[in-house]
Amino acid sequence: MTQIAAERYTGASVKRSEDPRILAGAGRYIDDVKLPGMLHAAFVRSPLAHGRVLAVDASAARSLPGVVAVLTGTDLDAITVRGPDPLLAMMGAGASAPDYSLLATDAVRLVGDPVAVVVAESRYLAEDGCELVEVDYEDLPPVTSAVAALDPGSHPVFASLGSNVIGPRKRDEFGDVAGTFAAADRIAEFHIDVHRHQNVPMEGRGCVASYDPGSGVLTVHAATQSVHVTRMGIATCLGMEPGQVRVLAGDIGGSFGLKIGASREELAVAAASRALGRPVKWIEDRSENLTVSGQAREESFDVRAAVSDDGDLLGLDVSMVIDTGAYPVMGGMVPMIIEMMLPGPYKMAALGFESTAVTTNKASYIAYRGPWASETFVRERVLDLLARDLGLDPLEIRLRNVAPRTSPPAMMITGRPLTGVTTRESLERVAQIVDLPAFRRRQAQERARGRYLGIGLATFIEAAPGPRAPQGGGGLMGLESMRLRLSEDGILTLFTGQMPHGQSHQTTLAQIAADEFGVPFEQVRVVVGDSDVVPFGLTGGSRSATMTGGVTLHGARQLKAKVLDVAALLIEASARDLEITDGQVIVRGDPDSAIPVAEVARQAASGQLGVDPGLEVEASFDGGEGGWSGGSHCAIVEVDVETGIVTIERYVAAEDCGALINPAIVEGQIRGGIAQGIGAVLLERSAYDQDGNYQSATFMDYLLPTACEIPRIEIEHLETVPLDADVNFRGVGEGGMIVAPPTLVNAIEDALAPFGVRIYEQHLPPARILELIAKHAEGEGPAS
Amino acid sequence: MTDITVRVNGAARTASAEARKTLADFLRDDLDLTGTHVGCEHGVCGACTVIVDGRPVRSCLMLAVQAAGHEVTTIEGLAPDGGLGPLQEAMRDSHSFQCGFCTPGFVMQATAFLSAHPDAGEREIREALSGNICRCTGYQSIIDGVLLAAQRAKAGPGGDQ
Numbered sequence: 001m002t003q004i005a006a007e008r009y010t011g012a013s014v015k016r017s018e019d020p021r022i023l024a025g026a027g028r029y030i031d032d033v034k035l036p037g038m039l040h041a042a043f044v045r046s047p048l049a050h051g052r053v054l055a056v057d058a059s060a061a062r063s064l065p066g067v068v069a070v071l072t073g074t075d076l077d078a079i080t081v082r083g084p085d086p087l088l089a090m091m092g093a094g095a096s097a098p099d100y101s102l103l104a105t106d107a108v109r110l111v112g113d114p115v116a117v118v119v120a121e122s123r124y125l126a127e128d129g130c131e132l133v134e135v136d137y138e139d140l141p142p143v144t145s146a147v148a149a150l151d152p153g154s155h156p157v158f159a160s161l162g163s164n165v166i167g168p169r170k171r172d173e174f175g176d177v178a179g180t181f182a183a184a185d186r187i188a189e190f191h192i193d194v195h196r197h198q199n200v201p202m203e204g205r206g207c208v209a210s211y212d213p214g215s216g217v218l219t220v221h222a223a224t225q226s227v228h229v230t231r232m233g234i235a236t237c238l239g240m241e242p243g244q245v246r247v248l249a250g251d252i253g254g255s256f257g258l259k260i261g262a263s264r265e266e267l268a269v270a271a272a273s274r275a276l277g278r279p280v281k282w283i284e285d286r287s288e289n290l291t292v293s294g295q296a297r298e299e300s301f302d303v304r305a306a307v308s309d310d311g312d313l314l315g316l317d318v319s320m321v322i323d324t325g326a327y328p329v330m331g332g333m334v335p336m337i338i339e340m341m342l343p344g345p346y347k348m349a350a351l352g353f354e355s356t357a358v359t360t361n362k363a364s365y366i367a368y369r370g371p372w373a374s375e376t377f378v379r380e381r382v383l384d385l386l387a388r389d390l391g392l393d394p395l396e397i398r399l400r401n402v403a404p405r406t407s408p409p410a411m412m413i414t415g416r417p418l419t420g421v422t423t424r425e426s427l428e429r430v431a432q433i434v435d436l437p438a439f440r441r442r443q444a445q446e447r448a449r450g451r452y453l454g455i456g457l458a459t460f461i462e463a464a465p466g467p468r469a470p471q472g473g474g475g476l477m478g479l480e481s482m483r484l485r486l487s488e489d490g491i492l493t494l495f496t497g498q499m500p501h502g503q504s505h506q507t508t509l510a511q512i513a514a515d516e517f518g519v520p521f522e523q524v525r526v527v528v529g530d531s532d533v534v535p536f537g538l539t540g541g542s543r544s545a546t547m548t549g550g551v552t553l554h555g556a557r558q559l560k561a562k563v564l565d566v567a568a569l570l571i572e573a574s575a576r577d578l579e580i581t582d583g584q585v586i587v588r589g590d591p592d593s594a595i596p597v598a599e600v601a602r603q604a605a606s607g608q609l610g611v612d613p614g615l616e617v618e619a620s621f622d623g624g625e626g627g628w629s630g631g632s633h634c635a636i637v638e639v640d641v642e643t644g645i646v647t648i649e650r651y652v653a654a655e656d657c658g659a660l661i662n663p664a665i666v667e668g669q670i671r672g673g674i675a676q677g678i679g680a681v682l683l684e685r686s687a688y689d690q691d692g693n694y695q696s697a698t699f700m701d702y703l704l705p706t707a708c709e710i711p712r713i714e715i716e717h718l719e720t721v722p723l724d725a726d727v728n729f730r731g732v733g734e735g736g737m738i739v740a741p742p743t744l745v746n747a748i749e750d751a752l753a754p755f756g757v758r759i760y761e762q763h764l765p766p767a768r769i770l771e772l773i774a775k776h777a778e779g780e781g782p783a784s
Numbered sequence: 785m786t787d788i789t790v791r792v793n794g795a796a797r798t799a800s801a802e803a804r805k806t807l808a809d810f811l812r813d814d815l816d817l818t819g820t821h822v823g824c825e826h827g828v829c830g831a832c833t834v835i836v837d838g839r840p841v842r843s844c845l846m847l848a849v850q851a852a853g854h855e856v857t858t859i860e861g862l863a864p865d866g867g868l869g870p871l872q873e874a875m876r877d878s879h880s881f882q883c884g885f886c887t888p889g890f891v892m893q894a895t896a897f898l899s900a901h902p903d904a905g906e907r908e909i910r911e912a913l914s915g916n917i918c919r920c921t922g923y924q925s926i927i928d929g930v931l932l933a934a935q936r937a938k939a940g941p942g943g944d945q
Contacts, residue, residue, distance in 0.1 A: 027887075
């Protein structure tokens with residue numbers, strides 16, 4: 001075990017290093033980048049969901065004063081490399097890769113599809129130029145739903161594929177599915193829909209690309225979750241060596257999965273800069289962000305559940321359809337993870353699963369916080385539906401089905417060990433906090449007075465990073481790398497490939513490094529956002545707590561050993577007798593022996609000691625023993641059955657994300673995720689009409705939760721089961737968004753139980769609540 | 785183009801602006817005050833909020849020429865030494881923000897609100913900030929920051945230490 005100093009930064013709500021600049025308005029976001037001679041780009045976009053491009057006439061735009069260039073799809077096709085989207089190659093998991101040009105040349109495939117880019121002296125002039133570009137289209141029949149896309153007669157969105165079914169309709173079986181269903185007391189069937197909604201970071205996408213004709217280096221200032229993945233995308237598309245592309249990033253105004261890699265617009269801007277030899281900036285406006293940046297979650301599930309009369313969930317058989325939109329990037333990955341995670345922390349013995357991915361004339365399906373979240377929604381919804389049919393309480397049916405924590409660990413039927421899972425504890429804890437029996441009494445009293453309260457429970461586990469497989473092998477998240485350096489001013493610098501966009505890595509990683517290395521927090525600097533300087537990495541998938549926290553800890557330990565070896569020569573003591581405390585190397589028990597770490601670095605650099613002059617190490621970490629993140633949430637709501645308005649009276653979360661690095665930051669992640677889940681259920685929907693026109697292109701149409709809709713959220717951290725000797729921090733970025741939707745929907749259904757309402761969907765704005773009540777009431781008053 | 789003079793953060797600034805240029809773009813592009821962020825350009829998200837003549841204003845919905853002769857305060861003007869004012873300190877202590885993009889708008893909106901309503905409680909603060917959107921935090925930490933600032937202001941200098 002690590003030697004633990006009495007006073008530790010790790011585990012304390014240390015104030016954020018990011019805040020002095022952010023609160024002073026001195027953050028540096030993508031739109032704050034200004035380069036000499038910089039031009040501005042705006043895109044000409046399709047008004048049609050599906051059409052053939054017959055002609056593009058940019059002559060009027062090109063002659064507008066202030067317009068420097070107009071590059072059409074055809075112009076860009078000549079100077080870029082066509083090929084499958086690099087992200088699809090990474091995340092497509094076997095889905096067909098359509099062939100398409102960077103900007104539209106032959107066809108437009110969604111409203112907002114970029115057709116040309118206008119580059120001008122200002123953004124105002126670039127938009128003026130866009131209005132002068134004449135595009136002739138021929139309408140093609142739009143494919144605007146998964147049902148339409150599954151029809152073999154639907155017009156192909158990509159001619160090269162010939163079909164709108166792009167992902168395998170492949171069936172997997174775990175356990176004895178047929179036998180389990182044959183032996184079950186009952187089989188229940190449900191069709192469950194999850195609606196399309198989207199990330200909506202407060203800062204949209206954007207980039208500033210600057211090509212230097214002299215050196216041949218293209219520098220791109222990006223808003224990204226990974227400078228290296230963005231660099232890979234740009235180099236591939238522009239046919240450049242990766243070493244000729246440098247990607248820089250500053251502060252990022254949120255992302256939630258949106259800003260991975262390089263988007264088509266960003267690639268077009270990079271190509272334009274190279275063609276023009278001048279810096280070009282593009283900043284996505286909100287309408288573009290809502291219409292074309294990407295959307296998520298549109299999935300439907302046909303579910304069969306094998307159940308015993310006592311409430312044992314014996315098996316599930318699920319068929320899933322995912323609408324990946326136009327220009328697919330996540331084709332097969334999401335169904336793959338959903339399949340793996342569907343059993344959750346429960347002991348079900350059989351799972352059948354098949355999935356079909358389709359392409360449609362809507363925005364691309366992209367990663368959004370907990371991309372596989374529908375597995376939790378489906379499972380936790382099904383449990384409540386079954387409980388209601390069987391007359392069981394939602395807590396009871398869950399406790400009955402949770403796999404016990406045994407040694408060796410119980411296995412998910414899909415193959416992962418449920419090592420250290422604390423689902424039972426978190427369920428019992430939230431029920432205790434809200435006093436479930438007392439709530440049921442109050443609920444009955446209020447119902448008698450015509451007030452409809454409901455309670456909802458849901459639980460999740462997340463492989464963040466997931467436990468190491470018992471048969472050995474590497475961790476599930478691969479390796480995380482870091483370079484650490486002690487410089488002559490005594491500053492410990494961490495170079496990480498993480499690209500924080502709200503996660504506060506400049507604080508949390510410094511906390512861990514300061515503790516492990518033995519310097520004050522203020523003496524640690526965290527460098528991010530330069531592909532020439534930082535190792536490969538990506539912020540996403542809730543990986544940074546374990547993976548980057550772990551590599552920080554082990555790297556700091558490695559560097560400390562190196563520093564102590566040098567200090568041993570200076571102090572003439574054995575390195576084993578030395579320690580670093582508060583930035584000083586001392587002989588243990590002899591404070592008078594202290595020499596500052598800066599002095600050790602200076603001596604090493606002097607070359608006089610005959611040691612490696614650079615006090616630097618490269619470290620990597622595979623996740624160690626890993627472990628599950630997870631937790632249970634509970635919401636108490638009131639539904640106004642006259643207006644359909646849902647008010648959240650109370651929201652409680654019992655979470656286990658392992659050892660906390662910074663509790664305030666962890667709680668911020670949990671609350672933020674829950675707020676997005678509440679938004680998804682009560683407000684947010686990316687809506688299209690039947691012709692594929694986008695209906696949610698402003699914040700008056702795409703409603704986000706405000707301070708008036710999100711309640712105080714009570715969070716309790718459970719004592720975790722440590723699995724690793726050193727690194728038990730686990731990811732917490734996605735759980736809130738994964739489990740809040742079923743928690744809230746379960747509560748709403750509970751409130752509406754007197755009306756006989758059953759809910760098979762996730763989006764429940766007031767109008768839909770009233771429809772559900774009306775549909776089930778059949779002209780009668782509520783049963784008491 | 786029109787030459788306009790605006791008092792920004794206590795100093796008179798003269799520049800020429802096209803009639804169609806928004807105050808937000810004028811502050812950011814012409815005066816290099818990039819602390820004011822543009823989040824939606826249609827007045828809903830509040831990220832671009834600045835204070836004009838003591839009142840919070842969406843600088844994406846106001847033209848630069850309309851600000852001529854008026855007094856504008858931006859996030860950069862709250863603590864002229866580059867440090868943090870009392871509200872900003874309270875927000876830091878409350879871990880109010882994450883990505884920071886909405887932050888200047890919240891800080892300006894809350895500054896204007898607290899100066900007019902120093903005794904406001906949580907309900908009023910939530911309503912006053914309900915025109916500002918944050919996608920990261922779920923708002924609780926922001927509300928807590930404003931409440932802490934109000935409480936400290938009442939306690940006086942060093943009052944809560």
